[in-house]
Amino acid sequence: MHMVSFQAAQNIERVVNHEGVEKSMLTEYFEANRLHEDARSILYRDFPEWYTWQKRIVSAHPAEGERYYLRVLLNHVTGATSYEDLRTVNGEILPTFREAAERRGLIEGDNTLDESLTESTLYEMPSSLRWLFATILSMGKEIESFPLPDIQEEYDTSIGVTREIFEESTIELNVEDTYLSDSLNSDQRAAYDEIMSAIDRDEGGVFFVDGPGGTGKTFLYRALLAMVRGQKKIAIATATSSVAASIMPGGRTQIINSSLRRSYLWDSMRHLKLVRNMRAHSDPWFAEYLLRIGDGKEVTNRDGEVRLPDEICVSRTGKDTDLDTLIDNTFPSLDANTSGPDYITSRAILSTRNDSVDRINLKMISRFQGDEMVYHSFDCAVDDPHNYYPPEFLNTLTPNGLPPHVLKLKINCPVILLRNIDPANGLCNGTRLVVRGFQRNVIDAEIVLGQHAGKRIFLPRIPLCPSDDEMFPFQFKRKQFPIRLSFAMTVNKAQGQTIPNVSIYLPEPVFSHGQLYVALSRSTARKNVKILAVPDAGNKKRNSNDSKKKSSTCSKNESCDYLVGTYTKNIVYKEILTS
Numbered sequence: 001m002h003m004v005s006f007q008a009a010q011n012i013e014r015v016v017n018h019e020g021v022e023k024s025m026l027t028e029y030f031e032a033n034r035l036h037e038d039a040r041s042i043l044y045r046d047f048p049e050w051y052t053w054q055k056r057i058v059s060a061h062p063a064e065g066e067r068y069y070l071r072v073l074l075n076h077v078t079g080a081t082s083y084e085d086l087r088t089v090n091g092e093i094l095p096t097f098r099e100a101a102e103r104r105g106l107i108e109g110d111n112t113l114d115e116s117l118t119e120s121t122l123y124e125m126p127s128s129l130r131w132l133f134a135t136i137l138s139m140g141k142e143i144e145s146f147p148l149p150d151i152q153e154e155y156d157t158s159i160g161v162t163r164e165i166f167e168e169s170t171i172e173l174n175v176e177d178t179y180l181s182d183s184l185n186s187d188q189r190a191a192y193d194e195i196m197s198a199i200d201r202d203e204g205g206v207f208f209v210d211g212p213g214g215t216g217k218t219f220l221y222r223a224l225l226a227m228v229r230g231q232k233k234i235a236i237a238t239a240t241s242s243v244a245a246s247i248m249p250g251g252r253t254q255i256i257n258s259s260l261r262r263s264y265l266w267d268s269m270r271h272l273k274l275v276r277n278m279r280a281h282s283d284p285w286f287a288e289y290l291l292r293i294g295d296g297k298e299v300t301n302r303d304g305e306v307r308l309p310d311e312i313c314v315s316r317t318g319k320d321t322d323l324d325t326l327i328d329n330t331f332p333s334l335d336a337n338t339s340g341p342d343y344i345t346s347r348a349i350l351s352t353r354n355d356s357v358d359r360i361n362l363k364m365i366s367r368f369q370g371d372e373m374v375y376h377s378f379d380c381a382v383d384d385p386h387n388y389y390p391p392e393f394l395n396t397l398t399p400n401g402l403p404p405h406v407l408k409l410k411i412n413c414p415v416i417l418l419r420n421i422d423p424a425n426g427l428c429n430g431t432r433l434v435v436r437g438f439q440r441n442v443i444d445a446e447i448v449l450g451q452h453a454g455k456r457i458f459l460p461r462i463p464l465c466p467s468d469d470e471m472f473p474f475q476f477k478r479k480q481f482p483i484r485l486s487f488a489m490t491v492n493k494a495q496g497q498t499i500p501n502v503s504i505y506l507p508e509p510v511f512s513h514g515q516l517y518v519a520l521s522r523s524t525a526r527k528n529v530k531i532l533a534v535p536d537a538g539n540k541k542r543n544s545n546d547s548k549k550k551s552s553t554c555s556k557n558e559s560c561d562y563l564v565g566t567y568t569k570n571i572v573y574k575e576i577l578t579s
């Protein structure tokens with residue numbers, strides 16, 4: 001496996017005996033690993049960043065067989081000191097680079113889906129196996145390729161009702177929810193009575209319940225669903241996003257393409273408004289503050305920024321360690337709590353952008369106790385026979401909504417689902433899970449929040465494409481487990497969820513409508529919210545110039561505490577609230 005190039009006219013013997021001919025970039029890399037401890041943590045492809053390299057690293061085409069698999073290994077394994085070392089996995093020397101790459105999970109085996117079923121049969125319940133099998137089929141595997149008995153229809157057409165009515169009328173009533181109507185607040189009560197009386201009078205009608213996050217919309221819907229189903233009537237729960245549907249009993253997803261407000265139905269709807277933040281009802285000052293933030297009515301300074309309550313701001317030194325302080329505040333005594341049932345699900349750090357979220361998640365998984373399991377994705381560019389987009393390039397991409405190429409997990413770590421796999425069973429984009437076990441081709445996870453909490457599921461790797469297919473000049477496909485770590489997540493992903501201990505990391509200000517409100521309103525009280533808001537670079541400069549002026553320069557609308565405290569942008573488009 002050592003190539004030497006030479007001119008056709010050259011004497012072969014002289015070429016072979018030429019001084020240094022036995023050396024290649026790769027043999028020198030092995031040598032550096034032998035000699036220098038520092039080198040052993042560096043991947044072959046990253047070597048030129050640390051050592052002087054006088055040639056370009058060449059790429060390899062999958063059709064080149066062993067040379068290609070050697071290249072795959074070099075892209076993922078550090079510290080190798082010889083070819084044999086590269087072929088060694090868990091102490092066993094494998095005959096080929098291909099087998100070594102497959103054993104390390106770096107290339108896709110021919111039968112990974114079948115293997116994921118086999119692995120699960122060792123310790124899985126029949127219902128979970130059925131679910132895993134259905135998921136595998138929905139990812140494109142033909143049912144005929146399995147030796148199965150004839151399919152028997154469970155639904156009996158002779159009963160005389162359509163399947164949809166049969167299914168809806170067999171949704172189990174959530175008994176606990178039947179008591180919710182006793183504790184509605186006055187806004188919720190007014191909405192509940194108006195809707196229920198239209199149902200009782202058999203009148204029909206369309207109602208639009210409007211209210212910022214945390215004002216108890218879901219609570220109201222659950223009370224209504226329980227009452228209607230308790231009367232043996234049919235109530236179909238739908239929502240525009242699956243995660244919203246999954247927090248309602250028997251919820252289904254309904255994609256609404258055009259805005260309701262532009263619909264001809266809008267004028268005939270009865271509009272019911274909820275305003276009191278119920279999530280934070282134990283902290284009335286904070287509930288009022290949230291209302292002003294949500295409505296864009298909180299007093300701003302001359303840069304249009306709102307002041308954050310002092311007690312939620314973590315102290316800032318301007319150094320990288322500030323983020324560690326936020327992490328320590330959010331996950332105190334982590335080691336003692338890794339396996340506790342509520343600890344890990346009741347806290348999260350929210351940020352606006354994926355790169356910040358990824359950074360925090362990587363910090364957290366290395367702090368988390370336990371053995372690490374690393375799953376590599378299998379990436380390809382569809383229809384790329386000339387290998388213009390080699391896997392080592394594709395591996396570096398992590399478009400929005402896709403899992404990373406290198407997915408590092410530990411037992412009991414929290415993850416979030418990135419696709420709607422089975423919304424009716426609570427598995428949708430945004431569902432939070434905790435990892436309970438792993439095999440090479442399946443991950444055992446437990447749903448930890450919402451009405452399906454406690455359900456165990458087995459996730460296979462599935463092929464995923466970016467939702468925005470214009471993102472790259474080629475069609476990108478990544479086969480990976482459809483999850484990301486969720487110690488941290490984006491504010492958008494957290495919408496609709498209650499996170500009792502929430503921290504917010506804003507290395508730059510929020511950039512979209514209502515984002516600050518959504519982030520702050522995830523928790524139940526001021527004392528459970530922490531925020532690290534780095535001042536906007538432009539404003540910071542202005543602020544420091546202003547600090548030389550007297551505070552009498554504050555205008556009527558401004559807080560004159562302008563020069564103390566932490567300020568940040570709150571983006572609220574009035575036209576969205578008033579249209």
Ligand SMILES: Nc1ncnc2c1ncn2[C@@H]1O[C@H](COP(=O)(O)OP(=O)(O)OP(=O)(O)O)[C@@H](O)[C@H]1O
Nearest residue numbers: 183184185212213214215216217218219278279496
């Ligand atoms: N009347 C009530 N009594 C007690 N708790 C309530 C009441 N209404 C709502 N809550 C609680 O307040 C929290 C927020 O309520 P809910 O999730 O229904 O709000 P939401 O408007 O649907 O929020 P989001 O828009 O963020 O999804 C929940 O923990 C809920 O149990």
